[in-house]
Amino acid sequence: MARTYESALSHLAALQSNRAITSLFSPPAIPASSASTAPKQDLNSLAIPEMLAWLQRAGLSQDDLAAKLRYIHVAGTKGKGSVCAYITALLALGDVKIHRAAGKVGTYTSPHLVSVRERIAIDGSPISQELFARYFFEVWDACTEAARTELAARRAGKPDRENDPAGEAEVISEEELQGPATKPFYFRFLTIVALRAFLGEGVRSAIIECGIGGEYDSTNVLPPSSVTASVVTQLGIDHVGMLGGTLPEIAWHKSGVYKPGRKCYTRKLDGKGSTEAAAIAEKTMQVLRQRAQEKGATLIELQDADVERWGGLTASGKGAGILEGSFQKYNQALAVRAAAEHLRVLASESLNYSSEGEQRTNTAADERSDDASPSFTSALRFARLRGRCETHEDEHAPITWLIDGAHTAESLTEVARWFSSKIVQDNSKAKSVLLFNQQDRDAAKLVSGLLEGIKAKTPGPTDRGQEQLFTHAVFSRNDLSPRALSTDTGEGTEPERDLSVQRAAAEALSTISPATSTSVLDNVADAVAEVRALANRNDGARTTVLVTGSLHLVGALLRTLEPDTED
Structure with a gap:
């Protein structure tokens, strides 16, 4: 099998698509009457155990993921990509001391617009075709060998005559072993490729965007102790079959990125416009707050008034970037807070800090976006995200x-x-x-x-x-x-x-x-x-x-x- 980039794309196209998976979900995953409690056993609940098994088959463990990487985990309906782009700019593309403190910065986002390599970036640039092919086939081959080992173990034992009287499950060709049947579906596979690439390329700070939801998303296998901060961006109605049809239901899923002892940043919903909108907003915030309490996380709610007083960094003028839109100041504020918290946690762990002067970069922003130093927030102008405004x-x-x-x-x-x-x-x-x-x-x-x-x-x-x-x-x-x-x-x-x-x-x-x-x-x-x-x-x-x-x-x-x- 050729180990070229073109071959990797061909193999990737053969994997089961994300749409084929999401189509399995028709009823809402969480009943509207119990949005703040865990749903009953359903397809969603199988996701994390399955993903952990795929990680093991690919030769990765949570110990591997915790050893060198520190993560910022981003969920939400709208603005996830923008927040990830802004955090990347803050940590990797601005002040040299901050970049040195954060180390190499990996960013995993979805979907891609032109090239699949857009999903896996290091210091703001998509990985090369050569690196993509290398890590793609490392994961592909590891899954193939794991399937071969599992098959050999089944053949060595007694066949289960009750469930498989003909022993058909043991008849698998070499072509099937090497093919897509022994691999996870598209998004899971690329998530594992990204994590393997980040480990292989010496990434220290990883910004990980959820695919769908949060609680059961494939990315939520990140070791909790290695997540420095999380973000829940603006919420909206989407993926109803998997997440539910109301904002409180969806908030339950998105808040799955909360981690014990860590801060999660979100925009406080106020439901401007009507009494009904205000009631939905308050119920949604109650779900987010209750979930934080259940998970032992600290929820930081950004007030619109504070963000508007700060104003953010506009995208007007040459070299100001391509992230336009008046709403971006809210995404910028979330990014500033999460990036600053990430640096603070790194400092507390003494990771990648070599002098007292560099350690003070963790105070670039703390509980208020308008407290952020101009030298820190100026890096926001380097954020790039195709196809958004x-x-x-x-x-x-x-x-x-x-x-x-x-x-x-x-x-x-x-x-x-x-x-x-x-x-x-x-x-x-x-x-x-x-x-x-x-x-x-x-x-x-x-x-x-x-x-x-x-x-x-x-x-x-x-x-x-x-x-x-x-x-x-x-x-x-x-x-x-x-x-x-x-x-x-x-x-x-x-x-x-x-x-x-x-x-x-x-x-x-x-x-x-x-x-x-x-x-x-x-x-x-x-x-x-x-x-x-x-x-x-x-x-x-x-x-x-x-x-x-x-x-x-x-x-x-x-x-x-x-x-x-x-x-």
Whole structure:
């Protein structure tokens, strides 16, 4: 078997997908009436024992993970990626003394947009193809050998005639042993690869983003004593089958990253807007507080007033980074606090500190974000995270792409605010185009909410008319390219792609904005070509394109806009 990067990607694609796992969950995992207590035995509860077994098969133990690594664990619905990017910048990309104190900084996030290597970064940069392939096959081969050993042990014992009278479980070919059947599913496998890479490359500080939830997430096998701090970012309704359909239920899962004797940072919910929202917010906070008490953790609730008084670091100006959006100050505040606590714990353990001068870096921020020293927080400007409030200037057409992979109603509200702040209101020749998809949720409802949000946040009327927020809208699947065609018949070699979701979203937009023309396409390459054609017919005026609704859509878009980017 070739041990190349290309071979690693091929093997990775053969693993059971995350979607195949999440589809197993249909009823909410936690009853709404008992959101603050552990759920009954279900598929979720099997996750951590299974993940620990996979770690063992891959040649890792919790002792290995605790020996040299110290972790910041990040959960939440929205803002996890941003918080991880900010913590990485604070520890690895700013002050040299702080970087020396933190040691090599590893960051594990998901999903990726262009290259799978984005998920595993060291000091802010994705690991190389060579390193990815090396650690990928170390894990792959270890799992293969573990399966072979387990099979040999079963064959050496007496067959279980009651459950397997024919002994069929013992008949496994070498090809099956070496294949994906003896490996964990996609996210678990990459989590193990990341941990193995961090150990192999001498990482000291690891920033770990949860995949889904927290309590039963694959990343929650981190040794509790080695987690220096945790973060629960903004909460929202997502992954209902696994996490439940209310904020208190979801809060129960996210607070699984709490660790005994450690601090967890979160934004205090106040439920502004209505009595009902305030009641839900208070119940959610009660769950978070009760879970902290049960787990012996200290919950630090960041007050909006304190964060707003601090103001954060804006993304305006050259070299200020690409993490835009007024909401980022809340993510920045969480990152500052967690990074400072991480340094404080490292100092208390005397890890990687060589002088009294370096030890004082742990006081960069403590209980208030606005106490953080400017020299510490200035590193926030180095944070990078593709596909979140990102502005991209097209090289082939007069287009400004405004890109955000938001995919929930709450996050699309922030996109509406960001987009409204970016568009030029007094340019009657400017075209605004929407490129949208959401394959798994109610796309029609989400696009309607997005438009209503933009209307509410855009001062008007404008020369184009308040009702025509976009001159054109494209609804595309996330597929990167058109269907392959047969060279003999010219017909597609794969079935027609289902476009019912896209058509429903287009109809919803037409109801709100009848003057907006729409198109429905089955791939992103054709969508980009259509938008560029529209822009090039715009008499030299610039076209602004909002791309949102799905990180998968954003990933396909970036690969189309940057075809020469190394995978």
